[in-house]
Amino acid sequence: MRVLLVFPPSRVGGCFRGDPELWPPLGILYLAAVLEREGHTVEVIDSTILTESQYEARVTSINADMVGISASFGQIKSALSLAEKMKDRRIPVVVGGPGPSSMDPGLFLKRCTYVVQGEGEETFIDIARHIEAGEMPPVPGSFTYVEGRTVCPGERPLITDVDGVPFPAREKLPIARYLDHWRSTYPKTVTSVLSSRGCPFHCSFCSKTVFGRKFRARSAKNLTDELLIIEEMGFDRVWFVDDLFVHDRKRVREICRTIKKERIDLEWACQARVESVNSELLSLMKSSGLICIAFGVESGSKKIIDWYNKGFTLAQCRTVFSLCHHMNVATHAYFIVGAPVETSHDIELTKAFIKEINPTYALFSVLTPYPGTPVYSQYAPSSDLDELDDAKKSVIVGQEHAEKKREEMEEFYAAFKAGIGEKPLLLGEI
Numbered sequence: 001m002r003v004l005l006v007f008p009p010s011r012v013g014g015c016f017r018g019d020p021e022l023w024p025p026l027g028i029l030y031l032a033a034v035l036e037r038e039g040h041t042v043e044v045i046d047s048t049i050l051t052e053s054q055y056e057a058r059v060t061s062i063n064a065d066m067v068g069i070s071a072s073f074g075q076i077k078s079a080l081s082l083a084e085k086m087k088d089r090r091i092p093v094v095v096g097g098p099g100p101s102s103m104d105p106g107l108f109l110k111r112c113t114y115v116v117q118g119e120g121e122e123t124f125i126d127i128a129r130h131i132e133a134g135e136m137p138p139v140p141g142s143f144t145y146v147e148g149r150t151v152c153p154g155e156r157p158l159i160t161d162v163d164g165v166p167f168p169a170r171e172k173l174p175i176a177r178y179l180d181h182w183r184s185t186y187p188k189t190v191t192s193v194l195s196s197r198g199c200p201f202h203c204s205f206c207s208k209t210v211f212g213r214k215f216r217a218r219s220a221k222n223l224t225d226e227l228l229i230i231e232e233m234g235f236d237r238v239w240f241v242d243d244l245f246v247h248d249r250k251r252v253r254e255i256c257r258t259i260k261k262e263r264i265d266l267e268w269a270c271q272a273r274v275e276s277v278n279s280e281l282l283s284l285m286k287s288s289g290l291i292c293i294a295f296g297v298e299s300g301s302k303k304i305i306d307w308y309n310k311g312f313t314l315a316q317c318r319t320v321f322s323l324c325h326h327m328n329v330a331t332h333a334y335f336i337v338g339a340p341v342e343t344s345h346d347i348e349l350t351k352a353f354i355k356e357i358n359p360t361y362a363l364f365s366v367l368t369p370y371p372g373t374p375v376y377s378q379y380a381p382s383s384d385l386d387e388l389d390d391a392k393k394s395v396i397v398g399q400e401h402a403e404k405k406r407e408e409m410e411e412f413y414a415a416f417k418a419g420i421g422e423k424p425l426l427l428g429e430i
């Protein structure tokens, strides 16, 4: 079958070359790889690297037996509008990704044949097999309409053998255009890689609807084989987009040793929890190419850290930032303002804490209740597409901050960022 996979435009960045940093749509590249392994012919439309008119031209001339659309939150409307066009042409449409995985499937089913929730690889090839055979039965891991009723025959179990998943089909993208963009913007070229899936922690703002809570990691050998291909493609650096790169320290040590043994000439950055690294591990990571490590600190108030269910202490944050400073590893700290119980005193504590730990880079966000997260179920069950599609609007909708109302929050956030001095991390520039 001819399968077309689309990464549609987003209203919150990551499309039409609008962002300084361009990340490949890894989700559809994984799907492309498993579909090709099954013998299908796959084409990809990636709005990240196209102009708006190029994207429109590509979707107007679609010629496929089946279309798969990927959607995160800013892409819901553009995904639905594309699905509508395909429905008019009677092409079966499957939608998946972080958006549909967290939302009511009914929002999509009027225009899509299947809505896939969670990891897409196995469910999508299952659906493709049925569509090729001219059937559209209910398939585990997805929702479909049967006689006007929404049917889901059960969840798809998480993939256990993640080494068995083929590498994302990066060759489906115009890699030279990605590299040109990075070269014309920064001294270094960077791309993203997924080395593990899942995270067992329970932070209240974080979504687990795609990869779940069970940590499943690729082996050092499998990962470094992909890194060698990326180096060959001409990239200088890699961003590991795993929820939790440093979870199994033994695996991280093996990865670092294999990178050194294979003489892989790539620098890299990753995310970790503050309590997960120690000096021995950090030293090994640095010697194998680590240039920056990101930690979700969130707040300088223990009360707020506990409200987010982070499960660490401020002392652990202090220790890890001081360790990174000593070892000359750049740090990136994420902070969130806007917890409903947060007071001016908590904000002052956060400001002082930022000064104390002195991260190299810092990113501030306003607490946003994304569907599929504990804060969403508690504070903002909304099926309003405008709210969901525009991350900035979905700040604790209709709720009051301990001292500030919703309307004051954006203003306060801007002043907070200006006062503290946001230091955005640009991975091509470190």
Ligand code: B12
Residues within 6 Å of the ligand: 010, 011, 012, 013, 014, 023, 024, 025, 026, 027, 028, 030, 031, 048, 067, 068, 069, 070, 071, 072, 073, 074, 075, 094, 095, 096, 097, 098, 099, 101, 102, 116, 118, 119, 120, 121, 124, 192, 194, 205, 206, 207, 208, 209, 210, 241, 242, 243, 370, 371, 372, 373, 391
């Ligand atoms: C890199 C990244 C970005 C990049 C996007 C780059 C890109 N081209 O993808 C940038 C910085 C632009 C970004 C922005 C945002 N992001 Co982001 N991002 C990530 C991150 C760290 C990695 C994404 C990735 O490559 N994953 C690896 C691929 C393989 O996973 P995947 O895309 O989910 O694909 C799998 C399934 O979803 C499914 N699938 C995907 N597409 C399709 C299509 C079909 C047809 C099918 C059947 C299945 C399917 O199968 C895939 C393989 O199993 C994830 C965290 C994570 N670990 O995934 C957060 C994450 C996806 N982002 C998130 C959020 C909230 C956002 C923003 C809304 C933030 C904001 N306030 O602006 C925006 C939305 C942008 C948008 N596109 O609309 C959340 C989504 C929350 C949720 N409920 O699911 C995540 C999960 C982080 C989190 N844990 O909270 N993001």
Ligand code: SF4
Residues within 6 Å of the ligand: 199, 200, 201, 202, 203, 206, 207, 243, 244, 273, 296
């Ligand atoms: S914020 Fe990080 S540690 Fe917490 S649940 Fe999400 S991925 Fe896991």
